[in-house]
Amino acid sequence: MKEKTPFLKRPGVQTALASLLCAVLGILIGFIVLLLMNPAHAAEGMWAILKNFFKYSNNTKNLMYYFGSTLVKSVPVILCAEAILFAYKAGLFNIGAAGQYTVGILACVYTAVALHWNWFFALLAAIVAGAVWGLLGGIVKAFFNVNEVIAGIMLNWIGLYLTNIVLGRETVMDTTKSETYEIVKVNPSGTLPGFLQGLFGGNQYMTIAIPLAVIIAILIKIVLNKTTFGYELKATGYNKEAARYAGMNAKRNIVLTLVISGAISGLAAGSYYLTGIEHFKIASSVPGMGFNGIAVAFLGGLDPIGAIVAGLFVEYITLGGQYLNTNYFNPQVADLMVSIIIYLCGFVLFIKHIFNKNKASVGAVNANAVTDADAAANEAAKSAIEKTKTPDTGAEKEV
């Protein structure tokens, strides 16, 4: 009975392989797109994206600096992915993460810039704001049986316009640049404390947000796998009726899950905007971060640690677009490639299914999960497409 499962049959290994396959396929299709756009320079362009910041490999300081930037920009998408997979384990599709992230921006930027709060309290404000947004969705879901996806989408827009109104005030918005004031200039205590900045070529955006994201991922892993709370959440996620039958308090768990998920989304916003790398601009659509988090969560095989790897990868490819020669290519090709990879994420479960084809028990692959993953991938792809259509909501600093 203590027989060891063969390496290739372990679910974790299979998920990792499937995700890897999606990534490779995505890059290949991306290459085909490059070929169609400009056959002469396709290989060169592909190489630029993949080589990425390693083009500075002869200059360690620059190399580490840009590596640091990739890390910094991965943090919010990783945290959003954590928020989403946490809720997903409980059977809730928290598409509202995008809105929770947005009100997180509202809270941390406003408290840091207008109220001159210290970074700790500003970060806390972001967490609380996200949690409150999650709570609103949780309450209507638990007590009025409103689908959390519908509630989430509505709350996303409410959050966006609320943020536009509050952050559009002259106390926070620099009207000449039409973006929020730099936190470092108006309130130096508002930025997060640095983290290994020396090691990363003096990258001033390297902050404690990075270790924090890792800690959150580990905490989520522990909560899901080792605690009675995690046991209840997963039971509810797999089979709500059985959880009810076993006397679990479904309503409390729904609310609590969305509050925690919202808090992590809020933290994602705080751990990005409080580095000072990003400023808020009045936006006409909900920031894509929350949606990209859905994709990263699935690419990471719905595992908290897997999400870290997936988040780094997605951000690596996205930033790789900036290394493309703009004479030949539109830098958004990288976004397109990420969208394709994200779309292929929907097939992770399908590929796992193929791995297991000769195993009878897998005949019962959760069809639900497949469609959910598909929906998630579609949503994320949509947001990525939107991103290419409308100007990005945040004014990213030139690298």
Place this chain on the structure above:
Amino acid sequence: MEDYVIEMLHITKEFPGIIANDDITLQLKRGEIHALLGENGAGKSTLMSVLFGLYTPEKGTIKKNGKEVKINNPNDATALGIGMVHQHFMLVDIFSVLDNIILGAEPNKCGFLTKKEAKKKVMDLSEKYGLKVDPDALIEDITVGMQQRVEILKMLYRDNEVLIFDEPTAVLTPQEIDELMKIMKNLAAEGKSILFITHKLNEIMEVADRCTILRKGKYIGTVDVNKTTKEELSTMMVGRHVKFAVDKAPANPGAEVLKVENLCIKSKLHSKDAVHNVSFNVRKGEIVCIAGIDGNGQTEFVYGLTGLDDIKSGKIILDGEDITHKNIRYKNTHGMSHIPEDRHKHGLVLDYSLEENMSLQRYFEPEFSKAGFLNKDKMREYSDRLATAFDVRSSEGAKTIVRSMSGGNQQKAIVAREMDKDHDLLIAVQPTRGLDVGAIEYIHTEIVKQRDAGCAILLVSLELDEVMNLSDRILVMYEGEIVGELDPKSTTLQELGLYMSGAKRDRVKEA
């Protein structure tokens, strides 16, 4: 040469890791009633799915009237005149009988319905085969028996000549079963050929001409029913001799454990109560059975009793304590165990491992968790202990994902969990539903053991054999009310049937 209307020759259908049909031959003569007998998992459904074009067999041929045919999808089957009455009716509740019959084959002129002719055809068929229906009644207003007649008319309306009945008697009262048997004989006499899937031997003996027996995917044989016996059939089906009766000593009831007073539960479907003014008690050491036809309020009653649904009024008293408005967790931890009707919906988290499911009612107890952290070693030990004690078999022990286990072992896992948990009252709803004869024997023995150990048992069952064999007292539920209390030793199946169909009732409705 015999006149076969359908021949399925040497059909082999494999699924990954299992051969569902292994070289099976089934030949249906014109105008005969041919029973297909086998336990759950014997391959009956697979074989019928092959005939219906849902699966493509690896080997074997299908012939219609002696000519080989290819059936790739259900449309092909329909075109060949093969029709099926499903166990769960495929009817639109808010449509009339006539609309349901013509659904999918609507007679029309330039896109406009021509119902008049359809109605005439339906009425002619109804008369010819003795299928009494009211074409204008809505499905939701008619009895289950009549709904089944609608299903049969649907097939006749499409001029099908081969009719498949998939366990048609599961939802019927004894009287309705008699009626159905008559109809089937009529149909056969008029030249229709009938395939009758069942595991009820009495029905085969009564109505079928021949019977093909499958066991574990293999073809065991085809026999002439009038040359065989019930015992022979059951031995062929199970592969060993089976005891039909449950061994049990007379009950020795003690103190009252459960008392239900004037319980009313609202219906989700209509304005009437689903459960109305139900009062009874269950004492230590007795098995009280609530019998009735499916859909007469038993499910709602159990939901209300266990806390899965709200109740409208009334009282539930367990061990002298009023638990009417306590939550599920409280009931579960204060003496109530519940083997739910639907093991997939309520009883198990299918994607959890066996060990996780075994502690589903107890994970929060100090034995299994400390300061919010689970003690996985204890969970495994516990699961292994229960699996040994209750003979729950699984491929990878405690780690096995429950979804991959067989239905019988899944059910045994639930039975083990609920019986081992501290309890005074065991509510067992359809505890042997969908199980094979061996597992049924086992679960019945365990329930009797529980009773003899002093547990109060409330059994809710639709299986008449189970009701008659297992219970010490029978309460019959009809349209949400208890209409009679019977002693299984002195009553007959016919009498039970009269109560179940509402033809007879003892208690005067309380105002």
